[in-house]
Amino acid sequence: MYAVITGASKGIGKAVAERLAAEGFDIAICARHAGTLKAAEADVMAKRAGVRVLAEVTDMSVKEAVLAFGRKVLDTFGEPPAILVNNAGIFTPGKVHEEEEGHLEKMMAVNLYSAYHLTRLLLPDMKRAKQGHIFNLCSTASHKAYPNGGSYSITKFALLGFSKNLREEMKPFNIKVTSVSPGPTWTASWEGFDGPPDRLMEPEDVASMIWAAYQLSKQAVVEDIQMRPILGDIG
Numbered sequence: 113m114y115a116v117i118t119g120a121s122k123g124i125g126k127a128v129a130e131r132l133a134a135e136g137f138d139i140a141i142c143a144r145h146a147g148t149l150k151a152a153e154a155d156v157m158a159k160r161a162g163v164r165v166l167a168e169v170t171d172m173s174v175k176e177a178v179l180a181f182g183r184k185v186l187d188t189f190g191e192p193p194a195i196l197v198n199n200a201g202i203f204t205p206g207k208v209h210e211e212e213e214g215h216l217e218k219m220m221a222v223n224l225y226s227a228y229h230l231t232r233l234l235l236p237d238m239k240r241a242k243q244g245h246i247f248n249l250c251s252t253a254s255h256k257a258y259p260n261g262g263s264y265s266i267t268k269f270a271l272l273g274f275s276k277n278l279r280e281e282m283k284p285f286n287i288k289v290t291s292v293s294p295g296p297t298w299t300a301s302w303e304g305f306d307g308p309p310d311r312l313m314e315p316e317d318v319a320s321m322i323w324a325a326y327q328l329s330k331q332a333v334v335e336d337i338q339m340r341p342i343l344g345d346i347g
């Protein structure tokens with residue numbers, strides 16, 4: 113049994129990969145930068161003796177690269193994944209009426225289209241197997257507009273739409289779909305934040321929620337996870 117986690121060289125994706133490796137899964141991960149991906153691969157391998165890890169340098173904003181990653185995953189493991197975590201995403205703050213030209217398109221490519229294309233590539237095998245659990249890393253910005261959300265928030269609303277539609281479509285195929293919407297979580301996205309460290313959640317908190325949702329009986333699915341720091345959103 114294995115799990116695919118996109119954008120897993122750091123942050124939430126890496127925490128999820130480490131948790132699932134520790135829980136007994138083999139792992140497929142990707143990211144753009146080879147150095148941090150290699151380091152993450154080593155950290156994931158250290159979580160459990162004998163864990164098999166496929167780590168592929170991939171730019172998930174490029175459709176052909178996404179499809180090549182998906183095919184490599186299926187070729188390597190020879191079966192569909194038990195878990196797919198569509199996590200790769202970038203966060204650049206902005207305002208719809210002021211942000212740079214191309215801002216929306218750039219974020220759509222990573223935050224939405226990567227999940228759409230990878231999921232569609234893996235689904236035929238998952239549907240045949242009639243099993244699997246897909247987690248989509250949305251955000252509290254998928255549910256609520258906020259100052260400086262701009263295009264990021266638009267992409268996350270769209271990803272939640274993708275996730276909800278997929279949930280409906282996958283019912284007859286016994287494939288679970290869960291939208292995961294964290295609020296502020298300590299990762300590179302928050303570099304430079306000078307508030308108290310416990311004002312943000314830990315990436316491991318998100319990994320724990322994903323693991324908890326996965327563990328339910330086969331007839332139960334968690335459709336939406338919303339989680340926030342105890343003091344709520346920031347900004």
Ligand SMILES: NC(=O)c1ccc[n+]([C@@H]2O[C@H](COP(=O)([O-])OP(=O)(O)OC[C@H]3O[C@@H](n4cnc5c(N)ncnc54)[C@H](OP(=O)(O)O)[C@@H]3O)[C@@H](O)[C@H]2O)c1
Pocket residue numbers: 118119120121122123124125142143144145146148170171172173199200201202203222249250251252293294295296297298299300301302
């Ligand atoms: N942190 C938060 O407060 C927060 C809150 C709500 C939702 N989220 C969502 O959670 C997900 C993870 O966020 P994070 O904060 O953990 O991010 P992060 O620490 O910045 O890590 C992002 C990961 O994705 C990879 N990545 C970025 N662009 C990529 C691309 N084009 N192709 C392949 N990999 C790519 C990065 O590696 P490379 O740079 O090497 O590619 C890295 O491994 C995102 O979807 C984000 O929107 C985060």
